[in-house]
Amino acid sequence: MxxxxxxxxxxxxxxxxxxxxxxxxxxxxxxxxxxxxxxxxxxxxxxxxxxxxxxxxxxxxxxxxxxxxxxxxxxxxxxxxxxxxxxxxxxxxxxxxxxxxxxxxxxxxxxxxxxxxxxxxxxxxxxxxxxxxxxxxxxxxxxxxxxxxxxxxxxxxxxxxxxxxxxxxxxxxxxxxxxxxxxxxxxxxxxxxxxxxxxxxxxxxxxxxxxxxxxxxxxxxxxxxxxxxxxxxxxxxxxxxxxxxxxxxxxRFGYLQRFGLIGEIMLLDIKLYMRNKRTKSMLYLTPIFWAYGLLFYPSDQYTSDSGFMIFVGIFISGYLTITYLQSAFAYEGSYYDFLLSSGIDFEQYIKAKLTLGSFAIGVSYFITLPYLYFGWQILLINTATAIFNLGFVTPMMLYFATYNKKAIQLSRGNAFNFQGMSTVHWLTMLPVFVLPTLIYLPFKWFGHPDYGLLALVAIGLITMAFRSFLIKFIRQNLLEKKYIMATGFREKN
Amino acid sequence: MIHIQNIQKSYSDTVVLDIPELRLEKAVNFGLVGNNGAGKTTLFRLILDLIRANNGTIEINGEDVAKTESWKQITGSFLDQGFLIDFLSPEEYFSFVGKVRGLSKDDISLYLADMEEFFNGEIIGKKKLIRNLSMGNQQKIGIAAAMMGKPEIVVLDEPFNSLDPTTQIRLVNLIRKLQERQQITFLISSHDINHITEVCERIVVLHEGKIAQDITTSADTLDALKAYFAV
Structure with a gap:
């Protein structure tokens, strides 16, 4: 009873x-x-x-x-x-x-x-x-x-x-x-x-x-x-x-209550994506990026090059999250002064963004699981890269996002609009796609490609375990850069 | 309550603000007037730690605003459109601000019911996003959000701008009421010297970033200000 x-x-x-x-x-x-x-x-x-x-x-x-x-x-x-x-x-x-x-x-x-x-x-x-x-x-x-x-x-x-x-x-x-x-x-x-x-x-x-x-x-x-x-x-x-x-x-104070604010911030970002022209068209394009693998997987010529497959794997499960996180603050440029002065706890703010980004990786991973049809090797690579994305890429993208000083105008343009993008954007993309391949390749050259995948998984899991410390690190960086960011965001182009 | 010491802000050799010392007392509404470029908004941004001062410190209740964050919980503000999340509906925006300020759902509904006169029926339940509302209505939303969650300090930059005459008068009454009931200290800048003498007990005139006059409001203040600005 x-x-x-x-x-x-x-x-x-x-x-x-x-x-x-x-x-x-x-x-x-x-x-x-x-x-x-x-x-x-x-x-x-x-x-x-x-x-x-x-x-x-x-x-x-x-x-x-x-x-x-x-x-x-x-x-x-x-x-x-x-x-x-x-x-x-x-x-x-x-x-x-x-x-x-x-x-x-x-x-x-x-x-x-x-x-x-x-x-x-x-x-x-x-x-x-x-x-x-x-x-x-x-x-x-x-x-x-x-x-x-x-x-x-x-x-x-x-x-x-x-x-x-x-x-x-x-x-x-x-x-x-x-x-x-x-x-x-x-x-x-x-x-x-x-x-x-x-x-x-x-x-x-x-x-x-x-x-x-x-x-x-x-x-x-x-x-x-x-x-x-x-x-x-x-x-x-x-x-x-x-x-x-x-x-x-x-x-004691209700996990849900704490989750409450994080949930609110996540919901705010979801609304941001759904209600603005530019982000909405990016969402519509996501299925195309999920289908990216279809370009390469059917051909042996590509699949035999497992280094390239790492790149494809990172892209498929990570695309949505990478574009979201690298501009996470710039998207909010038009109301950044409010965020800074409202008393939002930045740790929760960052956590919310990482959680939503991780969620998007999870969804992308599971939706693209049917690539198993093209063989076990592809599933293994995609799993390893998804874990690498979850643990390593998400906090790294958010860290780099503090270097964006141009507000992104959400109401205008589509996914191929580069307003608000700068060289920083492209530079930060580089390590995301090159680094995992660089980690993997040496193992492959020495004849142990499986260990290369394990290394990616290990890095992903280790960074995941340290996530709460990375959050503090990103927060510190955000606080140091906030004046520069806010000034940049205020300039309307 | 607020203590400004030796604050200086310059952009590439042009000094836009230079205040050796200014102390604001609790529940004494503070008005800031001055022509364009006098440094009003700059001062407010410095108080809210939105820009970095070249020199000096600002303390709220003894805490340096640039080094701590707890003052944010007792400070509400609305400076410009950069404080509104324009793809939300007004209800969603108030609910978000309320949540950040630690209000419950009921607190938020109560507060909005309280504000209904000020909103004049044009904000709540209209099923419109903030970006589709008129400037005046956006202004109302920003002001109302700044006062949420029983703050001790409310900073408003040009709050009377783009409000219709009825709402301007209602805002004056609202500020008076909140000051009396909740001991809120308002910091208000305005070009409207009539309204500012109505709501502020102390008025500072800024000129080219420096304090030109520091007046305790009396019956003669309005005339004095008119004389000052009639050049």
Missing amino acids: LISSFLSHQYKKARRSSIWQKNKALNVLIFIVALIILVEVIGFSLILAHGWHELFPEAETLSSFYKISAYYFLGSFALRFFMQQLPTMEIIHYQLLPIKKSTLIHFILIKGKINFFVLLSLIVFAPFTFMQVAYYEGNNAAWLWLIGMMLIDLTVNNFVFYLKRQLVNNLKTVTTILVLLGLTVTGDVLKWYSFSDLFAQLIVAALRHPLLWLVPPGMLAASYLINYRFLYKRLYLEEISTKKSALLHEN
């Missing part, structure tokens, strides 16, 4: 928050994109699971997947650590009511289990379970394996939960975690030791000795208990209300 009213409160809070109310159109859009992504991921997983045994020799069919599962959990740990919000609610409202403390904590902990990542794990593991494991090991073992994997996933979730509460999210922590993850992966790849082999062997052993299947539930129960006791000790008003407390402060 109590749990259901908690859930209903949470639902109402989300439903009635102004961002949802006002941005219904935006929400529908997000929903559609999410649906497309979901369908694509499911389809992808089904195809992969269906054809897995053709990719690996018979003896290694299962163990190869087990090894990859180990990497999956590692990646899932990293993603969760950097991206997942602590699933807390404003329990402060409930603490004064005669509700058992344990009920509140159970609610927080269990609600935290229901999220996107768990769904993702299910999508990744379920098809493989029934198409491959069931074939080789039988149905019962397949079920056991799936349940086991999900339990391990939840344990990872609990572990992240605990770790995030213990550690303060600062430069040192992020660096440490990144170095540890990097060492784990490098060690595995270079065969100093092999956690993926170990993981695979454990699973194989477990399939032979079902008693071992008690381990995952045991780990889950233990991790749940640790979290529970940790929260139980710290669930006091004083500790919650001090801002420094690692516990629960994420949501």
Whole structure:
């Protein structure tokens, strides 16, 4: 009963928050994109699971997947650590009511289990379970394996939960975690030791000795208990209300409220794009740029030149975002004085722009996924370049955007209007397109093009992990340049 | 409230503003008059930290405006069209400004209801974007937005320009009312010496970037100003 009213409160809070109310159109859009992504991921997983045994020799069919599962959990740990919000609610409202403390904590902990990542794990593991494991090991073992994997996933979730509460999210922590993850992966790849082999062997052993299947539930129960006791000790008003407390402060003033202003700024930029002639015609052209790959992919002559394919990949997923971010401030030139004097928090202002830019990359990436038709190599390249775009290119473009001193007149002209563009525009385009190719090519020349892609992915992920520091850096730059920018924007040409 | 010290601004050797010292007191409306090029807008831009001074500092409540940002939360301003986001509807604009100022949805509706007389029914619910409104109506939107969120200081550059006579009188009353009720300090520049003597307790005349006169408004002020400008 109590749990259901908690859930209903949470639902109402989300439903009635102004961002949802006002941005219904935006929400529908997000929903559609999410649906497309979901369908694509499911389809992808089904195809992969269906054809897995053709990719690996018979003896290694299962163990190869087990090894990859180990990497999956590692990646899932990293993603969760950097991206997942602590699933807390404003329990402060409930603490004064005669509700058992344990009920509140159970609610927080269990609600935290229901999220996107768990769904993702299910999508990744379920098809493989029934198409491959069931074939080789039988149905019962397949079920056991799936349940086991999900339990391990939840344990990872609990572990992240605990770790995030213990550690303060600062430069040192992020660096440490990144170095540890990097060492784990490098060690595995270079065969100093092999956690993926170990993981695979454990699973194989477990399939032979079902008693071992008690381990995952045991780990889950233990991790749940640790979290529970940790929260139980710290669930006091004083500790919650001090801002420094690692516990629960994420949501104290309402994450949605903070998201509120960021959401408003994003919405403002969306309106800017939709309601002005120049930006609108640029939006209309976007599908053409998505289709850019069709010029090259059908021909072997181009696809064999993987260095050039990197360029195409950067362009396809990044075009929309690059044009948006490199002029992000110049677009707002006509009301820049207002932005400077209104008291907008620049950190949130920058975050909003990066978020919208990342969103556009995500959409472009998923819409162009059908390029898979032209082969795996292209999908790999496009994935690596999309991650590079997300992590590295977005903050870099916004950093360079502070060098634009000419306001862009939005009401006039079309996408091929170069008013407001200067050499800076073209100069900043250069590193975006040349740099990733330069990173990739040396690896290719030494015969390891795959490592070149990995390097792009690594740079993308590392810069993503440091995003909050890059935001501070861009903000500093913006503050230093603001007089020059505002003066330039005021001059009407 | 506002303390200007030794402020100087020049563009390529031409000094456009040079004020050794000026102190503005709380809830004493401050008027700025002067002919074109006297430095009125420059002074306001310096106070709002929109341009960099060559010299000197400006403090709001003891905070240097060029080095801190918290003063922005208590300062509302409308200098020119550069303060309007013209592809929004008035409602969207007020909602955005309100959000930045930390107002709730209800606060914003209440505030707009309060402003309805000043808007004269020409702003809200018209289903038009700001860029499609007349200059006068755009001016009303900018002024109303500057006063949102209970600021302590409101800076208005030529607020009476392009307003119709009825709205000019309503604006005078609105400024008086807000000054009394909320202790807002208005900083207003104008070419209209009638209105400025009506709303400001202190008037400074700028001439070529320097303070030519510093007057505490009295019954004789209007005549004195007329005499000064009748050259």
